[in-house]
Amino acid sequence: LRHVARVLRRAVVRMVRRHGQGYVQQGLGAAELFAALYFHEAAIDLADPRWERRDRCILSTAHNSALFHAALALRGMIRADLLPDYVQDGSALEINVSERLGPVVEGTFGSLGQGVSVAAGMALASRIRGIPYRTNVILGDGELQEGQVWEAAMFAGSNRLGNLCVILDMNWMQVEGHTDRVLRMAPVGDKWRAFGWQVIDVDGHDLDALLAAFAAARAETQRPTLLLATTLPGKGVKALEGI
Numbered sequence: 001l002r003h004v005a006r007v008l009r010r011a012v013v014r015m016v017r018r019h020g021q022g023y024v025q026q027g028l029g030a031a032e033l034f035a036a037l038y039f040h041e042a043a044i045d046l047a048d049p050r051w052e053r054r055d056r057c058i059l060s061t062a063h064n065s066a067l068f069h070a071a072l073a074l075r076g077m078i079r080a081d082l083l084p085d086y087v088q089d090g091s092a093l094e095i096n097v098s099e100r101l102g103p104v105v106e107g108t109f110g111s112l113g114q115g116v117s118v119a120a121g122m123a124l125a126s127r128i129r130g131i132p133y134r135t136n137v138i139l140g141d142g143e144l145q146e147g148q149v150w151e152a153a154m155f156a157g158s159n160r161l162g163n164l165c166v167i168l169d170m171n172w173m174q175v176e177g178h179t180d181r182v183l184r185m186a187p188v189g190d191k192w193r194a195f196g197w198q199v200i201d202v203d204g205h206d207l208d209a210l211l212a213a214f215a216a217a218r219a220e221t222q223r224p225t226l227l228l229a230t231t232l233p234g235k236g237v238k239a240l241e242g243i
Contacts, residue, residue: 001035001036001039001040001207002035004039004074005207006236007074008027008035008071008074009031009235009236011066011067011074011083012024012028012031012070013028013237014083015083015086016066018086019086019088021086021095022065022087022095023063023064023065023066024066024234024237024240025240026063026064026067026140026169026233027064027066027067027070029169029204029231029235030064030067030138030171030231031067031236032205032206032210033210033229034138035207036207036211036214037138037167037214038057038071038075039071040211040214041136042054042055042057042134043133044077046075046076049103049104052131053131053132053133055133055134055136056119056122056134056135056136057137058109058115058119058122058135058137058138059097059109060113060116060138060139060140060143061109061115061139061140061169062096062109062112063095064138064140065086065093065094065095065096065097068097069082069083069086069093072104078101078104096109096110097109098110106118112142115137115138116148116153116156116166117148117151117152117155118137119152119166120155120159120164120224123156123224124159127161134163134164134165134218135164135165136167137165137166139166139169140168140169141170141174141185142173142174142179144168144179144185144188145179145183145185150191150195156196156197156224157195157223157224158195160196160222160224161224162220162222162224163221164225165214165217165224165225165226166224167227168188168226168227169204169229170228170229170230171232173233189201189226189228192228196223196224197223197225198216198217198220198223198225198226199225199226199228200216200225200226200227200228201230202227202228202229203229203230204229205231205232210229213229
Protein backbone atom coordinates (compact mmCIF):
# COMPACT_ATOMS: atom_id res chain seq x y z
CA LEU A 1 0.00 0.00 0.00
CA ARG A 2 2.90 2.39 0.62
CA HIS A 3 4.12 1.65 -2.89
CA VAL A 4 0.59 2.24 -4.21
CA ALA A 5 0.48 5.65 -2.52
CA ARG A 6 3.80 6.63 -4.10
CA VAL A 7 2.63 5.53 -7.54
CA LEU A 8 -0.57 7.53 -7.12
CA ARG A 9 1.37 10.65 -6.16
CA ARG A 10 3.55 10.37 -9.26
CA ALA A 11 0.46 9.94 -11.41
CA VAL A 12 -1.21 13.02 -9.92
CA VAL A 13 1.83 15.19 -10.66
CA ARG A 14 2.12 13.88 -14.22
CA MET A 15 -1.60 14.30 -14.97
CA VAL A 16 -1.83 17.86 -13.67
CA ARG A 17 1.51 18.93 -15.15
CA ARG A 18 0.60 17.65 -18.61
CA HIS A 19 -2.19 20.18 -19.19
CA GLY A 20 -1.81 22.53 -16.24
CA GLN A 21 -5.19 21.72 -14.72
CA GLY A 22 -6.21 19.84 -11.59
CA TYR A 23 -5.63 19.79 -7.85
CA VAL A 24 -2.10 18.73 -6.97
CA GLN A 25 -1.83 19.43 -3.23
CA GLN A 26 -5.11 17.76 -2.33
CA GLY A 27 -4.29 14.74 -4.47
CA LEU A 28 -0.86 14.33 -2.92
CA GLY A 29 -2.31 14.68 0.57
CA ALA A 30 -5.00 12.02 0.16
CA ALA A 31 -2.91 9.30 -1.52
CA GLU A 32 -2.91 6.99 1.51
CA LEU A 33 -6.66 7.41 1.96
CA PHE A 34 -7.28 6.22 -1.60
CA ALA A 35 -4.70 3.45 -1.33
CA ALA A 36 -6.33 2.08 1.83
CA LEU A 37 -9.87 2.37 0.47
CA TYR A 38 -9.49 1.10 -3.08
CA PHE A 39 -6.64 -1.38 -2.62
CA HIS A 40 -7.59 -2.92 0.74
CA GLU A 41 -10.94 -1.97 2.20
CA ALA A 42 -13.53 -1.84 -0.58
CA ALA A 43 -15.03 -5.06 -1.93
CA ILE A 44 -15.30 -4.68 -5.70
CA ASP A 45 -15.52 -7.00 -8.70
CA LEU A 46 -13.33 -5.83 -11.56
CA ALA A 47 -15.27 -8.02 -13.97
CA ASP A 48 -18.65 -6.64 -12.91
CA PRO A 49 -18.72 -2.96 -11.86
CA ARG A 50 -22.49 -3.25 -11.26
CA TRP A 51 -22.17 -6.18 -8.83
CA GLU A 52 -24.99 -5.66 -6.33
CA ARG A 53 -22.86 -6.52 -3.30
CA ARG A 54 -19.99 -4.19 -4.20
CA ASP A 55 -18.98 -1.66 -1.60
CA ARG A 56 -20.05 1.80 -2.72
CA CYS A 57 -17.27 4.40 -2.84
CA ILE A 58 -18.33 8.01 -3.23
CA LEU A 59 -16.02 10.96 -3.86
CA SER A 60 -17.87 13.95 -2.45
CA THR A 61 -14.82 16.13 -3.13
CA ALA A 62 -15.33 15.53 -6.85
CA HIS A 63 -12.61 17.98 -7.86
CA ASN A 64 -9.93 15.68 -6.39
CA SER A 65 -10.23 13.94 -9.73
CA ALA A 66 -6.60 13.41 -10.73
CA LEU A 67 -6.06 11.17 -7.70
CA PHE A 68 -9.42 9.45 -8.18
CA HIS A 69 -8.78 8.60 -11.82
CA ALA A 70 -5.22 7.51 -11.08
CA ALA A 71 -6.48 5.17 -8.34
CA LEU A 72 -9.13 3.65 -10.61
CA ALA A 73 -6.60 3.11 -13.38
CA LEU A 74 -4.05 1.47 -11.07
CA ARG A 75 -6.77 -0.73 -9.56
CA GLY A 76 -7.84 -1.85 -13.03
CA MET A 77 -11.26 -0.21 -12.91
CA ILE A 78 -10.60 2.04 -15.93
CA ARG A 79 -8.03 1.89 -18.73
CA ALA A 80 -4.69 3.43 -17.84
CA ASP A 81 -4.31 4.81 -21.37
CA LEU A 82 -7.14 7.25 -20.60
CA LEU A 83 -5.04 9.18 -18.08
CA PRO A 84 -3.11 11.34 -20.60
CA ASP A 85 -6.44 12.78 -21.79
CA TYR A 86 -7.37 14.01 -18.31
CA VAL A 87 -9.33 17.33 -18.45
CA GLN A 88 -9.12 17.50 -22.27
CA ASP A 89 -12.22 18.42 -24.28
CA GLY A 90 -14.32 15.33 -24.88
CA SER A 91 -12.51 13.21 -22.29
CA ALA A 92 -14.57 11.25 -19.76
CA LEU A 93 -11.86 12.11 -17.21
CA GLU A 94 -13.21 15.51 -16.25
CA ILE A 95 -11.83 17.90 -13.67
CA ASN A 96 -14.94 17.10 -11.62
CA VAL A 97 -15.54 13.34 -11.50
CA SER A 98 -18.59 12.50 -13.57
CA GLU A 99 -20.82 9.51 -14.21
CA ARG A 100 -19.92 9.95 -17.87
CA LEU A 101 -16.98 7.72 -16.99
CA GLY A 102 -19.36 4.80 -16.45
CA PRO A 103 -20.62 2.59 -13.60
CA VAL A 104 -17.32 2.85 -11.71
CA VAL A 105 -18.57 6.29 -10.61
CA GLU A 106 -21.42 5.98 -8.12
CA GLY A 107 -22.57 9.57 -8.50
CA THR A 108 -21.69 13.02 -9.80
CA PHE A 109 -20.98 15.55 -7.06
CA GLY A 110 -20.08 18.77 -8.80
CA SER A 111 -21.56 20.80 -5.95
CA LEU A 112 -19.78 20.21 -2.66
CA GLY A 113 -21.60 18.84 0.35
CA GLN A 114 -23.80 16.30 -1.41
CA GLY A 115 -21.84 13.09 -1.00
CA VAL A 116 -22.86 12.15 2.54
CA SER A 117 -26.56 12.55 1.70
CA VAL A 118 -26.33 10.16 -1.25
CA ALA A 119 -24.15 7.76 0.72
CA ALA A 120 -26.68 7.68 3.56
CA GLY A 121 -29.40 6.81 1.06
CA MET A 122 -27.29 4.00 -0.38
CA ALA A 123 -26.55 2.66 3.10
CA LEU A 124 -30.25 2.67 3.99
CA ALA A 125 -31.07 0.98 0.67
CA SER A 126 -28.72 -1.86 1.61
CA ARG A 127 -30.83 -2.52 4.71
CA ILE A 128 -34.19 -2.18 2.95
CA ARG A 129 -33.22 -4.39 0.02
CA GLY A 130 -31.39 -6.94 2.15
CA ILE A 131 -28.23 -6.68 0.03
CA PRO A 132 -25.14 -6.53 2.24
CA TYR A 133 -22.57 -3.91 1.27
CA ARG A 134 -20.78 -1.00 2.87
CA THR A 135 -20.91 2.59 1.70
CA ASN A 136 -17.80 4.75 1.97
CA VAL A 137 -17.60 8.46 1.18
CA ILE A 138 -14.54 10.68 0.98
CA LEU A 139 -15.45 14.12 2.31
CA GLY A 140 -13.43 17.32 2.35
CA ASP A 141 -13.23 19.45 5.48
CA GLY A 142 -14.37 22.52 3.58
CA GLU A 143 -17.59 20.67 2.83
CA LEU A 144 -18.45 20.81 6.52
CA GLN A 145 -19.52 24.38 5.87
CA GLU A 146 -22.50 23.06 3.89
CA GLY A 147 -25.69 22.52 5.89
CA GLN A 148 -26.60 19.46 3.85
CA VAL A 149 -23.68 17.57 5.38
CA TRP A 150 -25.11 18.00 8.87
CA GLU A 151 -28.62 17.02 7.80
CA ALA A 152 -27.16 13.82 6.38
CA ALA A 153 -25.09 13.22 9.51
CA MET A 154 -28.18 13.58 11.67
CA PHE A 155 -30.18 11.26 9.40
CA ALA A 156 -27.49 8.57 9.35
CA GLY A 157 -27.00 8.65 13.10
CA SER A 158 -30.74 8.56 13.77
CA ASN A 159 -31.14 5.55 11.48
CA ARG A 160 -28.11 3.77 12.95
CA LEU A 161 -26.51 3.19 9.58
CA GLY A 162 -23.65 1.02 10.75
CA ASN A 163 -22.71 0.20 7.16
CA LEU A 164 -21.79 3.82 6.40
CA CYS A 165 -18.26 5.17 6.74
CA VAL A 166 -17.22 8.75 6.04
CA ILE A 167 -13.52 9.41 5.49
CA LEU A 168 -12.98 13.09 6.29
CA ASP A 169 -9.89 14.46 4.54
CA MET A 170 -8.97 17.01 7.21
CA ASN A 171 -6.32 19.17 5.53
CA TRP A 172 -7.57 22.66 6.54
CA MET A 173 -7.47 23.76 2.90
CA GLN A 174 -10.13 25.25 0.66
CA VAL A 175 -10.14 27.63 -2.29
CA GLU A 176 -10.36 30.71 -0.06
CA GLY A 177 -7.43 29.55 2.10
CA HIS A 178 -7.18 27.93 5.53
CA THR A 179 -10.60 26.61 6.55
CA ASP A 180 -10.44 28.24 9.99
CA ARG A 181 -10.00 31.64 8.36
CA VAL A 182 -13.15 31.05 6.34
CA LEU A 183 -15.37 29.39 8.92
CA ARG A 184 -14.12 27.72 12.11
CA MET A 185 -15.40 24.15 12.42
CA ALA A 186 -13.90 22.88 15.67
CA PRO A 187 -14.65 20.71 17.54
CA VAL A 188 -15.31 18.52 14.52
CA GLY A 189 -15.24 15.11 16.19
CA ASP A 190 -17.53 16.13 19.03
CA LYS A 191 -20.13 17.40 16.58
CA TRP A 192 -20.31 14.08 14.75
CA ARG A 193 -20.42 12.17 18.03
CA ALA A 194 -23.38 14.32 19.08
CA PHE A 195 -25.23 13.05 16.00
CA GLY A 196 -24.65 9.42 17.04
CA TRP A 197 -21.52 8.57 15.08
CA GLN A 198 -18.48 6.57 16.05
CA VAL A 199 -15.53 8.92 15.50
CA ILE A 200 -11.99 7.65 15.00
CA ASP A 201 -9.14 10.17 14.86
CA VAL A 202 -6.38 8.92 12.57
CA ASP A 203 -3.21 10.10 10.88
CA GLY A 204 -4.24 10.08 7.23
CA HIS A 205 -0.71 9.09 6.15
CA ASP A 206 -0.33 6.15 8.57
CA LEU A 207 -1.53 3.14 6.60
CA ASP A 208 -1.44 0.77 9.57
CA ALA A 209 -3.64 3.17 11.53
CA LEU A 210 -5.98 3.61 8.56
CA LEU A 211 -6.46 -0.14 8.14
CA ALA A 212 -7.15 -0.50 11.87
CA ALA A 213 -9.67 2.34 11.67
CA PHE A 214 -11.49 0.70 8.75
CA ALA A 215 -11.60 -2.55 10.73
CA ALA A 216 -13.12 -0.71 13.69
CA ALA A 217 -15.69 0.85 11.36
CA ARG A 218 -16.72 -2.60 10.07
CA ALA A 219 -16.98 -3.90 13.63
CA GLU A 220 -19.43 -1.12 14.62
CA THR A 221 -22.88 -2.23 13.43
CA GLN A 222 -25.13 0.21 15.33
CA ARG A 223 -23.53 3.54 14.42
CA PRO A 224 -22.10 5.09 11.28
CA THR A 225 -18.39 5.86 11.49
CA LEU A 226 -16.38 8.99 10.77
CA LEU A 227 -12.67 8.50 10.14
CA LEU A 228 -11.29 11.93 11.00
CA ALA A 229 -8.13 11.66 8.91
CA THR A 230 -5.61 14.47 9.32
CA THR A 231 -3.62 14.95 6.11
CA LEU A 232 -0.93 17.30 4.84
CA PRO A 233 -1.61 19.02 1.49
CA GLY A 234 1.24 18.38 -0.95
CA LYS A 235 2.52 15.41 1.06
CA GLY A 236 5.63 13.93 -0.55
CA VAL A 237 6.70 17.06 -2.43
CA LYS A 238 8.57 19.30 0.00
CA ALA A 239 8.01 22.49 -1.98
CA LEU A 240 4.23 21.96 -1.88
CA GLU A 241 3.70 20.58 1.61
CA GLY A 242 1.33 22.62 3.73
CA ILE A 243 0.62 25.32 1.15
